[in-house]
Amino acid sequence: MANHPSNAAASVQTSTRQDALACLRELVGHPEADFHEGQFEAIEALVDAGRRTLVVQRTGWGKSAVYFVSSLLLRRRGAGPTLIVSPLLALMRDQVAAAARAGVRAVAINSANALEWDTVRAQLAADEVDVLLVSPERLTNPAFRENQLPELIRRTGLLVIDEAHCISDWGHDFRPDYRRIADLIAQLPGSVPVLATTATANSRVVHDIEEQLGAGVLTIRGALGRESLRLGVLKLANSRDRLGWLLTHVGDLPGSGIIYALTVSAAEDTARLLSEAGHNVLPYTGRTDPADRERAEQLLKDNQVKALVATSALGMGFDKPDLGFVVHLGAPSSPVAYYQQVGRAGRGAANADVLLLPGPEDREIWQYFATASMPSEEKASDVLHVLSEAGAAMSTVALEARVDLRRTPLELLLKVLAVDGAVERVGGGWRSTGHPWSYDAERYARIAEARVDEQDSMVIYQDTAGCRMEFITSVLDDPTAAPCGRCDNCAGRWFPSDIADSAMDTAGQTLRRAGVAVEPRLQWPSGMDRLGVAVKGKIKPDTSVSEGRVLARLTDLGWGGPLRELFAAGATDRAVDPAMLQGCVQVLREWSGAEGGTPWSGAGRPAAVISIPSRSKPQLVATLAEGIAGIGRMPYLGQLQPQFGGPTGSRGGNSAFRLAGVWDRLIVGPELAHALTALQGQPVLLVDDLIDSRWTMTVAGGALRHAGAGAVLPLALAQAG
Numbered sequence: 001m002a003n004h005p006s007n008a009a010a011s012v013q014t015s016t017r018q019d020a021l022a023c024l025r026e027l028v029g030h031p032e033a034d035f036h037e038g039q040f041e042a043i044e045a046l047v048d049a050g051r052r053t054l055v056v057q058r059t060g061w062g063k064s065a066v067y068f069v070s071s072l073l074l075r076r077r078g079a080g081p082t083l084i085v086s087p088l089l090a091l092m093r094d095q096v097a098a099a100a101r102a103g104v105r106a107v108a109i110n111s112a113n114a115l116e117w118d119t120v121r122a123q124l125a126a127d128e129v130d131v132l133l134v135s136p137e138r139l140t141n142p143a144f145r146e147n148q149l150p151e152l153i154r155r156t157g158l159l160v161i162d163e164a165h166c167i168s169d170w171g172h173d174f175r176p177d178y179r180r181i182a183d184l185i186a187q188l189p190g191s192v193p194v195l196a197t198t199a200t201a202n203s204r205v206v207h208d209i210e211e212q213l214g215a216g217v218l219t220i221r222g223a224l225g226r227e228s229l230r231l232g233v234l235k236l237a238n239s240r241d242r243l244g245w246l247l248t249h250v251g252d253l254p255g256s257g258i259i260y261a262l263t264v265s266a267a268e269d270t271a272r273l274l275s276e277a278g279h280n281v282l283p284y285t286g287r288t289d290p291a292d293r294e295r296a297e298q299l300l301k302d303n304q305v306k307a308l309v310a311t312s313a314l315g316m317g318f319d320k321p322d323l324g325f326v327v328h329l330g331a332p333s334s335p336v337a338y339y340q341q342v343g344r345a346g347r348g349a350a351n352a353d354v355l356l357l358p359g360p361e362d363r364e365i366w367q368y369f370a371t372a373s374m375p376s377e378e379k380a381s382d383v384l385h386v387l388s389e390a391g392a393a394m395s396t397v398a399l400e401a402r403v404d405l406r407r408t409p410l411e412l413l414l415k416v417l418a419v420d421g422a423v424e425r426v427g428g429g430w431r432s433t434g435h436p437w438s439y440d441a442e443r444y445a446r447i448a449e450a451r452v453d454e455q456d457s458m459v460i461y462q463d464t465a466g467c468r469m470e471f472i473t474s475v476l477d478d479p480t481a482a483p484c485g486r487c488d489n490c491a492g493r494w495f496p497s498d499i500a501d502s503a504m505d506t507a508g509q510t511l512r513r514a515g516v517a518v519e520p521r522l523q524w525p526s527g528m529d530r531l532g533v534a535v536k537g538k539i540k541p542d543t544s545v546s547e548g549r550v551l552a553r554l555t556d557l558g559w560g561g562p563l564r565e566l567f568a569a570g571a572t573d574r575a576v577d578p579a580m581l582q583g584c585v586q587v588l589r590e591w592s593g594a595e596g597g598t599p600w601s602g603a604g605r606p607a608a609v610i611s612i613p614s615r616s617k618p619q620l621v622a623t624l625a626e627g628i629a630g631i632g633r634m635p636y637l638g639q640l641q642p643q644f645g646g647p648t649g650s651r652g653g654n655s656a657f658r659l660a661g662v663w664d665r666l667i668v669g670p671e672l673a674h675a676l677t678a679l680q681g682q683p684v685l686l687v688d689d690l691i692d693s694r695w696t697m698t699v700a701g702g703a704l705r706h707a708g709a710g711a712v713l714p715l716a717l718a719q720a721g
Contacts, residue, residue: 016048016073023069027102036062038220045218046070046158046193047077052185052213054164054196056206056221059343060321063197064095067160068104068131070195075130079157082131085139085181086162092133093294094319095162099131106131109138109148112290121148136166136177139184140418142427153187164196168208176415182212199224200340203477204450223480224339224473228346231468232488232495233356233461239557240507242329242357243270247277247503249496250307254353255324256300259309260341262330262365265555270329271309273510277503284310315341321348331358333366334454335461335475355495358462361561363455370451377439379405380413384422384432393428401527404649404657465489511558515587518548518691518719521698524659531660545701546683547601548714549591550691551583559583563718566620567690573616575623580717584624585631587715600683603711606632607682608675611639612666612700615646617689624717625687634685637676640700641669647696658693666700668707676708683711692720 020043025033038055039062045051047070055063071082086092092108099106107120107129123129132152138144161167166175167182185194196209210217236242246259261267264285271283282296282305293313299305301320308314312332323345332338338356346352382403387394394402400410414430417423422437423430457475464471469484483490522544524535552559554567562580565571593599600606609632611625622639629636642665649661668676676684686701691714701712 016044019073019076020044020047020069023072023102024065027065027068029101036222038222039066042066042195042220043070043073045220046195047073050191050193052194052196052217054198054206054209054213054217054219056198056201056219058222058224058226059199059340060226060347061199061222063162063199064098066197067158067162067195068099068102070193071131071158072104074157074193080155081124081127081129082158082160083152083156084131084133084160084162085136085178086133087136087166087175087178088163088315091162091318092135093297095131095133098319104130106133108133109144110135111137124152136175136180139180140177140415140425142425153184156188156192159185159188159192159194161194161196163198164209165198165201165205167196167212168201168205176412176419179212179419182214185212185214199343200336200476202336202475206477224476224478225469225481225484226343226346227484227486228350228352229342229354229469229484230351230486230494231342231354231356231472231484232493233358233468234495234497235462236357239359239561240504240511241499242359243273243507243510243557244499244504245357245497246270246274246327246329247279247506248498248500250274250279250281250327252496253307253325253327254351255322255349256303256305256320257307257323257325257327257352258300258314258341258344259307260314260326260328260330260332261309261311262332262362263555264311265553265560266329266557267309267311269510269557273507274307274309277506279307280305281307281309284308284314286311286313288313312337312341315344318344319347320344323347323352324349325353325355327354328356329359330365331356331362331458331462333369333451333458335457335472336454338458338461339472339476353495356462361564364564365555366455370448376413377441379403379409380417380437380439383410383413383417384437387423387430387432388434390431393426393431395429397526399430400654401525401530401656404653406654410654512583514551514559514583515590516550516553516556516719518550518694518697518714518716520545520547520714521694525655527656528659531656533660533663539698539702543702543705545686545697545712545714546603548686548691548697548716549587550716550719551580551587553719559718567718573619576620576627576717581624581627581631584628584715584717588628588632591713600711600713603713604683606634606685606713607679609634609636609685609687610672610704611636612686612688612696613639613642613646614689620717621687621689624689628685628687628715632685635675637672637684640666640672640703643667653693655693655695659695659699662696662699666696666703668703673707676704679709681708681710683713684709686712686714688714688716690718690720691716 017040020040025031042053042055043066045053055066057063092110096106096108105128107123109117109120161181166178194213196213236245261270264287267285268283271281274281284293284296296308300308326342326345342354345354386402396411400407414423418425420437421433421435424433461471467483467490468487470481473481485491488494521539523538528535552563554560554564591600609625609629611621614621626636644665647662647665649658691697697714704712
């Protein structure tokens with residue numbers, strides 16, 4: 001009799017394995033398919049034992065097969081639908097399509113398919129859904145949380161947290177809303193199994209995820225080495241050489257692939273350069289329209305384009321099994337992030353090429369993004385104070401007008417505070433919970449230190465003489481890390497390093513290309529009355545500035561580097577560089593219509609030059625304005641006059657506070673007013689060093705218009721962002 005339980009358990013296991021294997025073969029469409037090591041163990045833990053399970057396996061191992069097979073088996077045993085929390089729309093689209101191919105009835109609720117929500121709710125009510133995918137942000141939506149979530153929790157047969165490293169604030173893709181999943185897990189009946197999956201987690205992140213899942217977690221961790229990938233690093237002197245290499249060799253790379261860039265500007269500029277040279281590529285960034293993104297993904301999957309030139313917006317979950325290459329124009333900030341991105345390649349193919357072209361500007365970009373994502377104690381206190389005083393829910397727009405934070409970092413901060421229980425999202429916006437909150441300086445210091453260590457590791461990866469795959473998997477704490485025998489250090493350089501002279505010339509011309517249009521402000525920000533500025537609605541045409549120009553954005557590949565050095569913290573003020581002055585002359589020439597286009601944005605040729613006073617770069621601005629006036633044979637009328645100490649504030653901050661910091665602080669002095677009167681309403685060129693919020697130009701231009709100037713044409717060396 002004592003053997004009966006074990007015999008019964010063995011019988012159940014055999015039955016589950018047979019059923020699971022049949023589901024797997026239907027899923028992949030191959031009658032001889034079998035489980036990878038660890039796949040059935042995960043399925044068995046979920047289906048037979050109802051356990052909480054964490055699967056850490058390399059990209060392409062088949063994590064989605066685990067939750068689709070488990071979902072089908074649980075549904076056949078009478079369980080409710082599976083709820084999958086998935087971080088990206090592209091990932092949801094791929095998962096829904098993969099489920100349909102396997103006969104799994106999958107639907108999604110996200111921001112891109114609002115018109116389908118009623119249909120989805122009806123399908124759920126009729127028990128016609130096997131898998132429901134939602135974003136973590138949807139879990140915090142008040143209407144969804146109050147109207148749909150309770151019933152989902154009651155009926156859920158399996159909870160899946162895909163890309164679970166987003167739970168961890170140590171992770172490279174930390175999403176505050178993922179921290180809400182711990183609350184969701186706590187509300188589930190103890191009998192409901194929970195699966196978390198990721199390919200990019202070191203031991204520290206794994207431990208953090210395990211804590212979020214609760215007690216008794218089964219962690220199944222496999223080898224992370226990717227036998228199909230051939231890694232390499234090619235160090236080139238500058239952006240011209242890197243772009244020249246791409247122009248020379250992108251057509252020789254195998255199949256179709258992804259070219260990653262660190263910033264939106266770099267991705268767009270690189271895509272334009274390659275397209276103009278005849279290469280079939282498309283940009284893919286956070287600024288790309290969602291419909292265009294979806295189209296670009298499909299074109300790449302169908303091998304209708306050579307490459308997408310993308311930021312990290314194209315990453316988690318994008319599934320093209322035969323992706324032939326990944327090239328990085330600039331290094332991601334950590335080996336973990338790099339592994340995640342290169343994992344797009346070689347998922348269903350024996351070979352794929354992965355090449356890193358690091359740049360000297362990489363560290364500056366890493367530092368910017370790391371700083372932007374960290375909550376500030378001062379800003380957090382401001383938000384809590386305003387919400388506490390309000391006594392009622394405030395919309396993000398209303399709150400933005402009361403605290404000096406731009407929309408995106410404000411929304412991120414609110415989510416962090418919500419996870420900590422200090423605020424909550426309700427109908428009508430956000431409100432204070434009244435729960436005490438303190439800034440965990442030690443925690444954020446640890447995170448900042450960890451990110452610096454990751455950045456250092458990425459530099460070491462570039463310089464290592466050892467196996468590159470072994471290095472990356474070791475950083476991910478893979479105990480099976482071993483030399484791959486394929487990378488450039490193991491087998492010798494597999495990629496060419498030559499650059500065609502014509503490609504070098506073309507890249508140089510592109511990088512020297514100057515001029516970015518700057519749209520004028522058309523609307524005053526809301527809430528200005530609270531800041532003592534009596535303006536609202538549209539800016540009147542007779543006080544607005546015309547479309548302007550800058551030499552380049554600080555994030556641009558060409559002029560961006562020298563401009564970043566010029567405006568770096570602690571950089572000394574100096575006369576304008578002759579090359580930059582000539583670059584501005586090129587901008588003016590094109591702006592004048594000499595090389596096509598609308599001359600001077602339709603405003604007419606400026607009759608004089610005026611400058612904005614600068615607190616940090618007075619010599620730079622003065623010599624720039626005087627140089628342009630001399631070359632353009634226009635009189636330089638001097639600068640506006642600071643009042644009340646001149647403009648306040650610094651780069652960053654939200655629109656309302658930036659406007660309040662410059663309002664009434666730049667006036668037209670008597671001499672300048674007299675000179676403007678003599679111009680009799682002719683256009684003027686208004687020169688500054690750096691455009692950020694555009695409010696300084698707007699207010700200064702308005703003052704000039706009031707003093708009798710005609711159209712005001714803004715010109716600056718650089719634009720932030």
